[in-house]
Amino acid sequence: MDGTKQQRRRGDTRQRIQDVALELFAEQGYEKTSLREIAESLDVTKAALYYHFKTKEEILVSIFEDLTQPIQGLIAWGREQPHTLETKREALRRYGEVLAGAAPLFRFMQENQATVRDLRIGEMFKNRILGLRDILIDPEADLVDQVRCISALFTLHAGMFVLQDLEDDPEKRRAAVLEVATDLVTQAHRGAGGV
Amino acid sequence: MDGTKQQRRRGDTRQRIQDVALELFAEQGYEKTSLREIAESLDVTKAALYYHFKTKEEILVSIFEDLTQPIQGLIAWGREQPHTLETKREALRRYGEVLAGAAPLFRFMQENQATVRDLRIGEMFKNRILGLRDILIDPEADLVDQVRCISALFTLHAGMFVLQDLEDDPEKRRAAVLEVATDLVTQAHRGAGGV
């Protein structure tokens, strides 16, 4: 009797702002998405956005924080583990899942690096990536092997968004990308004297 | 005698606009660089920019066209060659050189993908990348090997800009990146039944 949209929406406006904002940011970029656009998409006024968030940047930060939480967990987990190949593989696998689970955000990060750099999330993201890197890389490994690990990370990232024309099925795509990344890390692990 | 700045500048304003614009675009991003800023950097008026270029986008396009000329040559060369591993390696090597020779532009392309997508150079760049891909990829290769080739390209691209903290000497960095990329293509080539 009262399950109308109007009613249901009570209280979840904040979430809806985040959803719409992320969608638009990913589609058009951060600067080219105006608060007016977001507000109109939600059928509220711009001022309403300011009730829920202090600034435009804050909207993005809040999305980022919510969606990258799992990475924090992954890093914490990785730090506890021994630096074995198996650990690295598992880290990649789990990271792949995180990426797939928040694809629009990561697509956004990928395509708006110049913008992101100047925003608060720039630093945050960099730290997360460095955290991951430390799980994958052995610090005594030679430069080439270190590059392999970074390259694995790039491959995972970019693979999510640029390979549509190579293969339609996203599941197959993910699998292939993960295999290449895993391979790279494996080679690096062997090179570094691992087994 | 009369080699004052005023005199010297005669005739090279167009070039100077391109130089300054690229520098600022790469540093701050396209949207966050205003024509006012460019003009002020050059100590001319905004209107002067419009004497030399019809729009802001045109400035970027002209830079892109000038600096990616060598890629066109590389692609043309590649099309003539047999699809041997040696060809692929040579292509990667030469592409690496192009990237190094126009680093600010490619850094810009990398960090402003969302913007670039909507600009004329988006399509242009995509075509050039696809041209390169066709040199590296064997169309009958399996998906994983195709991903390896794309990954090689990513590695080359990104490696130019993200690895500063891994190694100071840019020459060593380039060499390492190139090695990883070449490796990837080599594996892909073998997988596809090459020798």
Added chain:
Amino acid sequence: MDGTKQQRRRGDTRQRIQDVALELFAEQGYEKTSLREIAESLDVTKAALYYHFKTKEEILVSIFEDLTQPIQGLIAWGREQPHTLETKREALRRYGEVLAGAAPLFRFMQENQATVRDLRIGEMFKNRILGLRDILIDPEADLVDQVRCISALFTLHAGMFVLQDLEDDPEKRRAAVLEVATDLVTQAHRGAGGV
């Protein structure tokens, strides 16, 4: 108590924009009237205009729509009537009243035809005029009589604005203009076989 200008203005800004804009458009022409000028006249910022209207053209369109409403009524009425001379006379009389009631707008339309043609109101206005024409003209009448009817319309229009130096009293002017226009339509009606 609190009837200050600031307070009174609450809520009527939109109307005030229309008023000032029409005045300036009529005085100086559309293109030579800048939004800065309108804003300054009202002691608000340019951006305030954009809160109330999407574009400069929209301001004009909204004025036009508001002020030509009565013509729509007149045309609707005319369509219902028989094509008698009396109908035509009454139409002219009423149209004359409409013109007098929105003189600045019609003066503007008259003096900015080249501009109006390219704007949305160009088409709108044309349609209204054609609607009026169909009330006055008998389609089987000969060309000369048709021209008489159009001429009656012109006379009415232009008469409002160009005859100041012939007669000071605007009421007398209106009466004279209306008489000439009515005469023209009467002649046309007789010529077409009416009585």
Added chain:
Amino acid sequence: MDGTKQQRRRGDTRQRIQDVALELFAEQGYEKTSLREIAESLDVTKAALYYHFKTKEEILVSIFEDLTQPIQGLIAWGREQPHTLETKREALRRYGEVLAGAAPLFRFMQENQATVRDLRIGEMFKNRILGLRDILIDPEADLVDQVRCISALFTLHAGMFVLQDLEDDPEKRRAAVLEVATDLVTQAHRGAGGV
């Protein structure tokens, strides 16, 4: 052997500027026609326009002066004649010819009254019209008859440009318009006690 366009154009650039400018002014209006546009149409630079004319307005003035010369002749002639009906008819006939002979200019004047008013030609044109009026109007005539004469002038003017959809053949249009105008003046003449 040397009758090429390039050669022929020697010396007639001034004329060509006037021609193109009038065409564009009539088509788009004065303000919406930029000097850049005129220059590009002629394949010369803007600066070249300034060699031939001191300002944009001067271009228009020169066109106006050249093309309204015949009106001056007509007015001079009219002043010498007795104020008979025959004189008035002849004046209308000749004025109709002038209008037809410089249709683009008069279309321009008609459609850009707001602009013209602020330009030097505004005053000039007004004087010519007043000169004509004095030929047609008997100053002791009553107001209605004076309006008839002005209306005759309007009819002639506007008839040139607004009646395309009433009749295709421009000659027939002119004849009809002239008849209506002549009629108006004739009625006015009778009313004023003429024979």
Added chain:
DNA sequence: CATGAATGAGTTTTCATTCAT
């Protein structure tokens, strides 16, 4: 007879943000 290069002043429009209600 004309151009290349530039300018100063202006235009319309957009944006993130604020605040009283």
Added chain:
DNA sequence: TATGAATGAAAACTCATTCAT
């Protein structure tokens, strides 16, 4: 929990005009 009304700053772009060559 929102809205209506507004602002200040800035953006991209256009225009008539100038002047040394």
